Amino acid sequence: MGRIRTLTxxxxxxxxxxxxxxxxxxxxxxxWQEKGEDDLLLDDPEKTRSDLLEFQKGGGNSVVDATAVDYGRDVPAVVQLARETGLNILGTAGFNKSFLWTAPLKDDLKRLVGDxxxxxxxxxxxxxxxxTDFVVREVEVGLEGTPYRAGQVKFGTGYNRITPLEVKTIRAVARAHHVTRAPIHSHTEAGTMALEQLEILRQENVxxxxVSFxxxxxxxxxFYHEQIARTGAFLCFDGIAKIKYAPESTRIDCILGLVEKGYEDQILISGDTARKSYYKTYDHGLGLGYIINRWVPRFIxxxxxxxxxGERLVNKFFVENPARCFAFKD
Incomplete structure (x- = not known):
């Protein structure tokens, strides 16, 4: 098992x-800026910092920032958060999903990839x-021209479909993985198309x-979860606290069902806290401290x-499995 690459x-x-x-x-x-969706703009690093400190106070050590280039990263701001808090923060190279790509290309990015x-x-x-070369550069040189290198590569697809452009980015990310040996993360819209993504990855000999889904x-x-788990991939249950999608009992039942079938080594947990209204400091949400302080005791x-x-499984999902998942491959 290789080392883990954080932004610092x-x-x-x-x-x-x-x-x-x-x-x-x-x-x-x-x-989302074009659409005027302010809730989806995490634009105040100090507020993010306050939530990170609550996570840290509860015993948290590391965060994977899954923000790809097409989702409006602020790499220097996140690096500063890592330095101020002492947390390990991993950055992400690659792409998200095609419906986001109608937005204007950032001027700084144009200087790197073309006008x-x-x-x-x-x-x-x-x-x-x-x-592929762009993704490799973000892993081996730095994200968007900075000296801060990515700790994983990412692709994504839409709801119940994979567009030709998404196939293109999956192939690029897969090939960048072979060059860099970086771990791969997949965005699945509403949890769909993972098996279809796996077929494309198989064609690319990944x-x-x-891979984490x-x-x-x-x-x-x-049944779907078990089909994915049988391949050896990691399954990321990253909607903790989002009751609008399902109660926590449903998530916990799915997780424990996989454990009982023998797949505990392939489970990751997080919150995908991507809205102001999810953050405590931004807009009175449950915040980054919720999982470690409140969800974990319930899960146990x-x-x-x-x-x-339960305590052994928490250590598995939050410590042991991430240590394997996010290590560069030897």
Missing amino acids: GEIEPHQLGFTYSHEHLVCRPPY YSTYEEWIVEATVEAL NPAF GHMDRNPDP DEAEQRGLD
Whole structure:
């Protein structure tokens, strides 16, 4: 097992500690800016910092910032948060999903990839090889021209479909993985299309054990989850606290069901806290402290009611599994 790459340097896997595997810290997505969706603009680093400190006070050590280039990253701001808090924060290279790509390309990015007007124009006109080179550069040199290197690569697809442009980015990210040995993360819209994504990755000779699939709890289907788990991939249950999608009992039942089937080594947990209204300091939401301070005790209780060792499973999901998932592959 290789080392883990954070925005502030490389660490050994055992140094990662208690980890949220999919969050968003500071971002101004161009698509949502155009739409006037202020709730989706995490544009005040000091407010994010306050929530991070609550997570840290509860015993948290590390956060994976899953914000890709098309989702309006603010890399220097996130690096500053890592330095101010002492938390390990991992950055993300790659892409999200195609409906976001109608937004204008940032001027700073144009200087790196070419004078395209939108993300979509860039991805349409660039070759798979050029997109691969861009992702590799973000892992090996730095994100968006900064010296801060990514700790994982990412692709995404839409709800119940994969567009040709998304296929293109999946292939680019897969090929960048082979060059860099960085772990891969997948955005699945509402938890759909993971098996179809896996087929494209198979064509690119990617070992599913190097891949984590996000938003699995948005599609709380135990049969579907087991099909993904059988491949050896990680399943990220990253909608904790989002009761509008499902009660916590549903998520916990899906997680414990996978444990009882023998897949505890492939489960990751997080909150995908991507709105102001989810943050405590921004807009009185449950905040980044919720999972570690409130959800974990409930999970332990429910696990023990089913005859399982809840504390051991918490260590598995938040410490041991992330240490393996986010390590670069030897």
